[in-house]
Amino acid sequence: xxxxxxxxxxxxxxxxxxxxxxxxxxxxxxxxxxxxxxxxxxxxxxxxxxxxxxxxxxxxxxxxxxxxxxxxxxxxxxxxxxxxxxxxxxxxxxxxxxxxxxxxxxxxxxxxxxxxxxxxxxxxxxxxxxxxxxxxxxxxxxxxxxxxxxxxxxxxxxxxxxxxxxxxxxxxxxxxxxxxxxxxxxxxxxxxxxxxxxxxxxxxxxxxxxxxxxxxxxxxxxxxxxxxxxxxxxxxxxxxxxxxxxxxxxxxxxxxxxxxxxxxxxxxxxxxxxxxxxxxxxxxxxxxxxxxxxxxxxxxxxxxxxxxxxxxxxxxxxxxxxxxxxxxxxxxxxxxxxxxxxxxxxxxxxxxxxxxxxxxxxxxxxxxxxxxxxxxxxxxxxxxxxxxxxxxxx
Amino acid sequence: xxxxxxxxxxxxxxxxxxxxxxxxxxxxxxxxxxxxxxxxxxxxxxxxxxxxxxxxxxxxxxxxxxxxxxxxxxxxxxxxxxxxxxxxxxxxxxxxxxxxxxxxxxxxxxxxxxxxxxxxxxxxxxxxxxxxxxxxxxxxxxxxxxxxxxxxxxxxxxxxxxxxxxxxxxxxxxxxxxxxxxxxxxxxxxxxxxxxxxxxxxxxxxxxxxxxxxxxxxxxxxxxxxxxxxxxxxxxxxxxxxxxxxxxxxxxxxxxxxxxxxxxxxxxxxxxxxxxxxxxxxxxxxxxxxxxxxxxxxxxxxxxxxxxxxxxxxxxxxxxxxxxxxxxxxxxxxxxx
Numbered sequence: 001x002x003x004x005x006x007x008x009x010x011x012x013x014x015x016x017x018x019x020x021x022x023x024x025x026x027x028x029x030x031x032x033x034x035x036x037x038x039x040x041x042x043x044x045x046x047x048x049x050x051x052x053x054x055x056x057x058x059x060x061x062x063x064x065x066x067x068x069x070x071x072x073x074x075x076x077x078x079x080x081x082x083x084x085x086x087x088x089x090x091x092x093x094x095x096x097x098x099x100x101x102x103x104x105x106x107x108x109x110x111x112x113x114x115x116x117x118x119x120x121x122x123x124x125x126x127x128x129x130x131x132x133x134x135x136x137x138x139x140x141x142x143x144x145x146x147x148x149x150x151x152x153x154x155x156x157x158x159x160x161x162x163x164x165x166x167x168x169x170x171x172x173x174x175x176x177x178x179x180x181x182x183x184x185x186x187x188x189x190x191x192x193x194x195x196x197x198x199x200x201x202x203x204x205x206x207x208x209x210x211x212x213x214x215x216x217x218x219x220x221x222x223x224x225x226x227x228x229x230x231x232x233x234x235x236x237x238x239x240x241x242x243x244x245x246x247x248x249x250x251x252x253x254x255x256x257x258x259x260x261x262x263x264x265x266x267x268x269x270x271x272x273x274x275x276x277x278x279x280x281x282x283x284x285x286x287x288x289x290x291x292x293x294x295x296x297x298x299x300x301x302x303x304x305x306x307x308x309x310x311x312x313x314x315x316x317x318x319x320x321x322x323x324x325x326x327x328x329x330x331x332x333x334x335x336x337x338x339x340x341x342x343x344x345x346x347x348x349x350x351x352x353x354x355x356x357x358x359x360x361x362x363x364x365x366x367x368x369x370x371x372x373x374x375x376x377x378x379x380x381x382x383x384x385x386x387x388x389x390x391x392x393x394x
Numbered sequence: 395x396x397x398x399x400x401x402x403x404x405x406x407x408x409x410x411x412x413x414x415x416x417x418x419x420x421x422x423x424x425x426x427x428x429x430x431x432x433x434x435x436x437x438x439x440x441x442x443x444x445x446x447x448x449x450x451x452x453x454x455x456x457x458x459x460x461x462x463x464x465x466x467x468x469x470x471x472x473x474x475x476x477x478x479x480x481x482x483x484x485x486x487x488x489x490x491x492x493x494x495x496x497x498x499x500x501x502x503x504x505x506x507x508x509x510x511x512x513x514x515x516x517x518x519x520x521x522x523x524x525x526x527x528x529x530x531x532x533x534x535x536x537x538x539x540x541x542x543x544x545x546x547x548x549x550x551x552x553x554x555x556x557x558x559x560x561x562x563x564x565x566x567x568x569x570x571x572x573x574x575x576x577x578x579x580x581x582x583x584x585x586x587x588x589x590x591x592x593x594x595x596x597x598x599x600x601x602x603x604x605x606x607x608x609x610x611x612x613x614x615x616x617x618x619x620x621x622x623x624x625x626x627x628x629x630x631x632x633x634x635x636x637x638x639x640x641x642x643x644x645x646x647x648x649x650x651x652x653x654x655x656x657x658x659x660x661x662x663x664x665x666x667x668x669x670x671x672x673x674x675x676x677x678x679x680x681x682x683x684x685x686x687x688x689x690x691x692x693x694x695x696x697x698x699x700x701x702x703x704x705x706x707x708x709x710x711x712x713x714x715x716x717x718x719x720x721x722x723x724x725x726x727x728x729x730x731x
Contacts, residue, residue: 074543103622110508113500114517117598120591121524124535131538181438184431192428200432205717207439209709211652213680214702218442220687221449221695246439275424296526303528306654306680310687331530335655338534353531364526368519 048091049104056084081112128357132350141351147317151337151345160352162318163333166233167359169322170312170329171302173237178245179294186252190259191278201253207246215243216307224311233319233327236312244301251293255286288370295367299360305331330356443706450700453693461700465667467682469694476679476701478665482582483678483705485671486657487650489586494594494650495643501594502601502642506608507627518602524595533656536588541660544587545578548672552578563673580662582676588656597646600720604638605631641720648712652705654680679705 041049060079064070070079085105092104134155135141141159149158185204189197219239223229259282267277283290313326314336330352337349416422454461457474464475505517553568555561566577608631616626632639657678663685664675679701690698 074546099622099625103624106624106627107508110500110504113497114504114509117497117501117524117594118520121520123539124527124531124591127535127539128531181431181435184428185435188428188432192425192432196429197432200436203436203440203443206710206714207443209648209652209706209713210442211654211680211702211705211709213652213654213683214446214706215442217683217687217699217702218445221699222445225692225695242438242442245435249435273419273421275420278424296522299526303526303530305528305530306684309655309684331528331655334530334534335659338537338659350534353528353534356528357531360526360528361523364523 048095049088052087052091053080053084056080056087059083059087084108084112125357128350128353131347132352132354135348135351136354141348142355145316145318149316151340151342153344155344155347158348160330160333160348160355162315163328163330163352164355165318165320166312166315166327167302167329167331167356169320170233170237170240170308170327171298173234173322174240174244174301175294175298177237177241178248178297182245182248182294182297183252183290185249186256187278187283189249189253190256191274191282204246204249204253208250210243210246212243212304213306213310215239216310218242219307220310231311231313231326232324233312233322233329236308236327236329237322239307239311240301240304243304243307244297247300248294248297251297252290255289255293256282258289259285291370292367295363295370299363299367302363303331303356303360305335308332309335330359446699446703446706449696450703453697453700466665467686469690469697474694474697476682476704478667479677479679479682479701480704481667481669482661482676483651483680485582485669485676486585486589486653486661486678487647489583489671490589490593490650490653491643491647493587493590494597494646497590498594498597498601498642498646499639502598502605503627503631505598505602506605507623507631521595521598521602524591525599529592529653530655530659532588532591533659535591536584536656537659540587541579541584542575544584545575548578548581548583549573552672559669561672562670564670577674578672580660580674582661582668582671585657585660585676585678586671588660589650589653592653592656593646593650596649597642600642600645601635601638604635604642604720608634637719637722641716644712644716644719648709648716651709651712652680654678654684657681658684 057080060076060083063083064072064075064079085108088108089101089105092101138155138159140157141155142164143161144157144159145162146158146160147162185200189201189204216239219235219242223235223238224231229235263281263285264277267281268274272280308329309332312329312332314328314332315326316328319325319327334349334352334356337345337352340346453474457464461475462480463477464473465478466473466475467479468474501521505514505521509517548563549568551561552563556563556568563577566574612630612634613626616630621629658681661677661681662675663677663681665677668676683698683702687695687698
């Protein structure tokens with residue numbers, strides 16, 4: 001059976017106007033190619049993509065290392081990226097039109113930029129780890145302080161216990177101030193409301209723009225110069241608190257604002273008072289988000305150098321009383337050691353930076369874990385109880 | 395049989411129950427407590443701003459406009475001005491944004507449009523982690539790892555684009571056989587690279603947030619009309635996310651203006667109005683404060699506070715514009731998906 005254009009058109013002319021035609025099948029036609037799926041490139045396309053970049057690498061090596069006086073890894077990478085875009089454009093242009101060329105080049109550009117950012121992050125972490133691992137190999141780096149240890153001394157003496165302790169104490173005090181105030185303000189702004197709450201929100205949002213060094217300068221001027229208190233850990237924690245308070249209040253406000261109002265209304269409709277609604281419905285619902293907001297604020301506060309630089313002063317020995325004298329902290333330790341210029345002191349600074357990054361990373365992971373939606377898996381306590389129903393709990 | 399209720403004659407007029415929005419008992423305590431907390435935070439945060447303005451006033455009154463036009467900072471000779479540090483602040487921030495803006499935009503696009511769906515949440519966390527890394531760590535990275543390469547690149551830029559005033563470097567010959575590295579390090583350019591690392595994740599997070607709110611219906615409509623992935627990005631995602639792009643960039647700019655410690659580590663202080671970003675030496679408002687607070691007398695401290703106040707006002711203006719732009723953007727209010 002054959003259907004050609006002639007028979008089709010002949011039939012069409014016979015048929016009454018507006019009639020229906022059944023489609024005719026051409027058995028001799030080659031089978032239709034399966035359409036490449038939208039999500040996944042076909043082997044051809046994959047070859048064109050990967051091959052372009054391989055070709056570009058070879059070309060870049062030839063051009064930079066052999067032909068032009070541009071030897072060195074940085075130029076190789078730059079040339080690789082530039083030539084990669086060109087070769088990608090050419091290979092796409094050989095088979096498809098301008099639209100495909102644009103698409104392919106844009107994809108390469110976007111992916112390349114993301115890779116560059118990833119490389120920058122990895123290079124930061126790896127670089128700090130490489131420069132700082134040697135002092136950390138001695139346990140005394142975490143258990144001793146720097147009293148009586150000179151900047152040139154080896155890594156078998158001295159450590160950063162005083163800096164870690166100082167950081168934790170300063171942060172603890174700052175947190176004890178900012179946590180109730182910040183979350184209380186957020187509750188006031190979202191749950192009580194009114195014109196006054198709008199004023200508070202405007203001012204708090206404006207104060208998030210306060211540069212951290214200006215917060216430090218404020219505490220320095222008021223507490224140390226005007227009131228005559230000596231530099232101390234307490235002053236440093238106040239400076240950190242001034243810097244962190246707007247950040248935490250604003251983040252908590254954002255978290256509380258996205259609580260579905262249906263939950264609040266259901267609680268109120270059941271006869272709960274507003275206070276009970278906030279305490280038993282709003283805050284428990286927002287708990288993971290609030291924890292994330294607070295922890296990210298803490299991560300910001302622990303790494304901020306400029307407020308403590310102005311207010312705390314760097315002691316070389318362990319200080320546990322925040323009101324008594326100067327107190328060191330991790331960022332300040334890093335800063336003062338880098339400034340000293342001694343190779344051993346700089347290595348210590350990198351090791352302290354590694355500890356600081358590890359601390360921030362731990363806080364960050366904690367924030368992520370808390371922010372995860374609570375799973376339905378019963379807790380260990382519940383599983384134990386159901387497994388041993390006649391245990392001590394009965 | 396139905397009985398109709400009869401109105402008893404001995405009941406008086408019905409009085410509506412008193413309804414009040416005012417809380418009673420624990421509610422009143424809660425409301426007043428929350429109001430007190432809000433008021434105290436208002437006093438603390440607003441107090442900082444007012445204190446800065448109050449302290450800055452005598453300085454501004456004493457030096458007048460010359461505070462903004464004088465470039466030297468020599469309190470001993472009673473010559474004080476922030477023209478040099480302001481231009482330094484702006485040039486460091488502009489270099490940082492010139493690097494951070496394209497990277498943030500492309501990374502946000504990658505995460506929201508190109509990345510495989512499985513790895514998306516990991517990538518989002520990585521960007522947040524970048525934002526959480528302390529600035530002093532980026533300062534170390536910029537000072538010890540990047541600066542030699544940045545100096546090489548600065549020399550190359552001067553060789554080929556030295557005729558543009560921005561890329562000029564005085565007192566050195568880029569084509570000399572042994573080139574003078576020290577003229578190219580510790581510049582606004584080097585500091586800008588480290589600051590860019592700090593502000594990039596912040597801008598990227600805002601942009602990605604807005605991109606992820608693009609109505610799926612519009613994206614699918616573009617795909618159904620035959621658009622490529624880039625076509626979807628160009629015709630749907632970017633126009634939709636324009637507010638987020640501008641807002642995220644300005645938030646990053648606000649952070650870049652106030653960045654202290656990375657700048658203090660990298661630049662070597664110089665007090666002149668210098669458009670040559672590749673040349674050694676510049677100063678920003680925050681590095682001025684960090685460098686001079688220790689030896690300052692009361693009057694000088696007030697001058698430093700005035701400089702800090704000016705910085706705060708600039709940052710505040712930038713952040714406010716950013717917030718307005720982000721809120722005005724179409725996010726969420728477009729056609730329904």
